[in-house]
Amino acid sequence: MARYEISSVDCGALGAVATGTVLFQLGLMYAVGRSVPTDRVAAHKWFNLAAREGVAEAARLRKELALEMTSDEVAEAQRAARAWLAQG
Template structure:
């Protein structure tokens, strides 16, 4: 039964964004984007996810952001990244 639920969840999961898309979302959150709202936790999440896919620029930005964040904020960003991965699947090419 657990396997069936896992397969069902995978089939209904949204596709994972590309590293470039994640990097751009990180930039938008870290600079305030069009709305001027800075969100370092969300930025760290996107940079972390992009870095996991091999994006070197995202890795550098994530490291810079981490210097400005508390341990609790980083932990929250990492939790959000794990949640994203749990609810998304790789795109079919």
């Protein structure tokens, strides 16, 4: 499977694949460093977007992850999620 940062892809092309499940899987990848470097900010961003799509487990993991992050990191993740949404 090709590795890429989903935010670098045109959002219009993602309409069919950017489901809550896909966003949740991206969060897991960054949370545990599966195929990508571990990145709590990126993980929080993807969990936030997945939670917005109704994935309850993403909301739970986002909350748990936020407890390990600084307030600046959480704010950065939230800005990144808003920026990703604005691309669409």
